[in-house]
Amino acid sequence: MGIDDLITVLAHYKLPSGDISIKSIKGGRINRTYKVITSSQLDNSESQFVLQMVNSSVFKKPELIMKNLDRLISYSKLKGLDLISTNEGEHWYKADDGSIYRLMKFVPNYPVASNNLNVCFQAGRAVGEFHRQYWKFPYEDLYEVIAGFHDTPSRFKYFDSILESTSPERLAQARLEIKFAIENNSLASLIIKKLVSGVIPWRVTHNDTKIDNVLFTSGGIAICLIDFDTVMAGAVAWDIGDAIRSLANNVAEEETNIEKVSFLYYRFYSYLKGYASVMDGVLEPAEVMSLSDGCIVIAYEQGLRFLTDYLNNDQYYDTSYPNQNLIRARIQFELLRHMLVQRKKMETAQKELFPKTLSG
Ligand code: GN1
Ligand code: MG
Secondary structure (H helix, E strand, C coil): CCHHHHHHHHCCCCCCCCEEEEEEECCCCCCEEEEEEEEECCCCEEEEEEEEEECCCCCCCHHHHHHHHHHHHHHCCCCCCCECCCCCCCCCEECCCCCEEEEEECCCCCCCCCCCHHHHHHHHHHHHHHHHHCCCCCHHHCCCCCCCCCCHHHHHHHHHHHHHHCCHHHHHHCHHHHHHHHHCHHHHHCCHHHHHCCCCCCEEECCCCCHHHEEECCCCCEEEECCCCCCEEECHHHHHHHHHHHHCECCCCCCCCHHHCCECHHHHHHHHHHHHHHHCCCCCHHHHCCHHHHHHHHHHHHHHHHHHHHHCCCCCCCCCCCCHHHHHHHHHHHHHHHHHHCHHHHHHHHHHHCHHHHHC
């Protein structure tokens, strides 16, 4: 993506006059993101925006994301998203090659330390508020932007099917992780089978709740979630799980030393307490009882996704060194091992933290 292409895209927006600077921002592993700053020397003013090109090999129909966003916004304002309209009055711009772009106001975020238990509580509360905001929104009205996103058994089938075509080198490198994925396959259906059989209800879920997607004030108060690309129908337990696998790991997703991995139960507990501060009495009992399994299934699924991508020659996730996806998978699977050891404790916590739901 050259700078000229970006300028061509920006020409479809009415930006404040002045000089324009464009910088690439690293962050997500999927979309391309740029910070756009316009500055006017006339009145010394500056405006900041974020320009994103939606990855159309991951999101096969990127327009559906934008249609979902429009539906969500017209139901209730999303604090973390201020989309700028094009000159044609749309919230996205489709380039000649079919790529979809969107321009948003830049919202400042402040770094937080995940080892601060109040940060964990705040992040849990933010997810609760998102669920609560769309609790009555008809989830059937949202497009499924990625089919079977958390259908872990289908992801397992896909993983299994590509083993045949994986190069012998990669198969050999990933031998232990493949074995682990196969041995733990029974975990894959923990949540989806409950959804499909009606034990737990479908809800509007965010599906990318990692801590990096929570906006914080400089005082460490969570403002809201951001990154709404994967908002779809799902189980609330998946949202809790996705947050916990990133927040309650002693190390970040990109850690390379497996020995440093551990599951920090107190972060999980504080996160769940924050979530319960909004959702106790709102969730159904079966949903409360599914939350710890959500953590287990998402750690398994994320490991499986990284592993699958490694076996598939790194087509999905951005990588910056050769075995990165394999290492990422190793870290997630190690986290899962640690979670399984503390599974009973996690179940006890969820019983304790939702008294209104569980007694009513
Ligand atoms: C992707 O691009 P990013 O970082 O927001 C992925 C998530 C994964 C995450 C792992 C659409 O999110 O599901 O959990 O990487 N998003 C998609 O870091 O696949
Ligand atoms: Mg994302």
